[in-house]
């Protein structure tokens with residue numbers, strides 16, 4: 001069984017104002033062919049075009065918090081989806097005030113969308129299940145920022161066990177037996193033969209997780225929510241030389257992001273949300289690697305397999 005798709009596209013990697021080569025925060029995650037947009041900084045729709053992403057395939061939009069560099073692209077994106085004839089419902093997950101803002105915007109511009117929006121409000125209390133279907137689960141968890149802010153955890157569901165086709169025929173297993181075996185149970189076949197699960201099945205590929213830590217002060221409380229993630233994105237707005245400014249503005253440094261990755265025992269770390277004051281972002285990588293080796297920098301257009 002080949003693994004199902006689980007891939008991240010970085011659409012924006014800078015903090016605050018966009019520059020000519022780095023747009024503000026946005027990522028597109030394809031998890032089991034569910035397209036999730038994570039944050040939506042200004043001009044995210046242009047980035048989607050530029051990197052040839054499936055624009056109308058996006059059914060879920062997750063907004064971490066209401067600082068402009070994380071959602072100013074949303075009105076334009078929603079309008080374009082309307083103009084391009086979208087019909088299917090769009091699910092938006094974010095703070096309640098986001099809906100208020102969008103409602104006012106549509107009211108004053110007398111806009112009536114062709115499609116409906118299903119809102120799911122986030123809150124900063126603990127871990128919350130936002131979305132679930134037969135293949136994936138998405139949770140929010142609290143981050144510590146100047147305003148309400150949540151991270152997001154995207155999880156594959158456990159895949160069924162793989163059954164050896166040759167043994168399946170040899171033991172004359174019925175569909176009901178197969179269903180039980182896929183769930184890890186033992187069965188008795190039509191001949192009354194007891195078949196242990198381990199004799200005829202193989203482990204499925206491991207279910208993978210992606211954790212997104214948007215704007216946050218260095219906070220070890222987050223470790224519990226993102227423990228053992230396959231890939232962690234963690235903001236690193238500053239280098240350690242500006243750790244006081246990081247604390248004051250409720251942001252993190254590259255060293256702090258790496259410390260979180262190490263404590264959470266994740267496999268891989270992506271750094272992003274770099275302050276425009278730094279011209280050479282390579283320094284973020286070298287600073288983080290002194291603490292956590294398996295890391296890379298988010299750059300616009302980069303694709304990362306989970």
Ligand SMILES: [Zn+2]
Pocket residue numbers: 065067145215
């Ligand atoms: Zn912010």
